[in-house]
Amino acid sequence: MPVARITPTPEVGDLFTLVRDIGDAELRPRADPAEASGDYPRDVLRLIGRSGLLGLPYDDDVGGGAQPYEVYLQVLEELAMRWATVALGVSVHTLACWPLAAFGTAEQRKRWLPDMVSGELSGAYCLSEPHAGSDAAALSTRAVRDGEHYVLTGTKAWVTHGGQADFYTVFARTSDGGSRGISCFLVPADAGGLSFGTPERKMGLNASPTTLVYLDEVRVPTERRLGDEGDGFGIALQALDSGRLGIAAIATGLGQAALEASVSYAKEREQFGQPIITHQGVGFMLADMAAAVESARALYLTAASRRDAGLAYRHQASVAKLVATDNAMRVTTDAVQVFGGAGYVRDYPVERYFREAKVMQIFEGTNQIQRLVIARDLERNGT
Structure with missing residues (x-):
């Protein structure tokens, strides 16, 4: 349904x-x-x-x-x-x-x-680096002005669509000074000096390539800088607020799929002469799974409504991402349990859902970073 x-x-x-x-x-x-x-x-x-x-x-x-x-x-x-x-x-x-x-x-x-x-060009987002994940302001990729071009040199990590995208939104340092020295560039995939690492061997989401992106003196016309020099870190953070809502919605969908598979299986699988959904231990587990999915959905929709209304929503985006992805991990874990031994094999999709849920707690800012964002907001503004 x-x-x-x-x-x-x-x-x-x-x-x-x-x-x-x-x-x-x-x-x-x-x-x-x-x-x-x-x-x-x-x-x-x-x-x-x-x-x-x-x-x-x-x-x-x-x-x-x-x-x-x-x-x-x-x-x-x-x-x-x-x-x-x-x-x-x-x-x-x-x-x-x-x-x-x-x-x-x-x-x-x-x-x-x-x-x-229109989808004719697909994109990738290049912020993280091998040494700068959660601490994005510590990135070291450089963009040096050379006449009507910038020359970009450095390495980006954990890039979804790396080697497959048609353009890369790249954040690079145009001056020293921490977060105030970062700028944003639109780099075409055919730029000279742009190359990619071997796709990472991941736990899940294996059809989605994740690679290192190498920038070896990549020349980018100044017209491909987005915003002013030094605006990049603010652009990145604002983009991530929206991106975190996207991950919250994806985690919710993954949880919904695990819930639906579990309910269907629990109605068909019989033990002790009756479907296992009628046993309180399983029925209560399914009820908790449903509550987790529906609460995640409500949170991301609440945050989205604030965004649509032009209201501040960073706090709500972090809450939605935190709760939705933690809930997805819990729901997919319980889905494997409902399936029992069958949940541990690849004949059923719940083992894949379980593997895919884990990274939701990590990308677009780990859930520890989400807690930090929320805590700092409470320190500044209260509840």
Whole structure:
């Protein structure tokens, strides 16, 4: 049974129907084999782009869907229920486009954004470095001005779509001075000096390539700098606020998929002469799983409504990301338990959900960083 969605207009209801149809026809059947083989589903992301789903939160004057974030996040959840790798691909692409959409000049937006939101160009977001993960202000990749170009040198780590993306939103140091010396650049994939490491061998999300990105004196025209010099760290943090909501929605979709699989299995699996869902130990576990998924959904929608209203939402985004991803880990763990021995083998999808949930607590800012953001906000502003 479909999850009840907030549909402010009939057109949004049609949008959710479209997403479910694409998800059931194109995503669900391919998820297990592609995750086993590690095949990157570029064709699926292109289909999603051509269906209008890669530019949902962006303005219609550049080909976007002009949808509220509340709607976009529910689309991400629907995709994640069917294949988390694809939902992550959409979220990362949206994150990579955001600095251009929010800080680019009118000319920059008109030139590059339409092909991005249509899905003809896929994006990657390059902030972390081997020595600078949670402490993003410590990044050391340099961008040195040379006439009408910048020369970028350094290494970026944990880049989703590394080696597959058509453009890379890169944060590099244009001056010393900690966070105030960082700038943002839009680097095309065919730039000379840009190369990539071997894809990481990961626990989950194996169809989503994650690599190091090497910048060896990459020359980038000054027209590809987004915002002013020194604006980069602020751009990165604002982008991550939105990105964390994307991860919260994906984690919620992953939890929903695990819950649905567990309920279905518990209705069919019999022990002691009756379906195991009738046994209180299992029934209460399923009830806790449902409560966790629904509370995560409520939190990301609340944060999204604040974003759509133009209100501050960093605190709420961190809360949503923290709770949704911790809940996804708990729900997928319990899903394996409901399945028993069958949950530990790859004949059922819950073992994959379990492996995929773990990284949700790590990327877009670890959950320890989310607690730090929340605690500092409480220190400054109270409850």
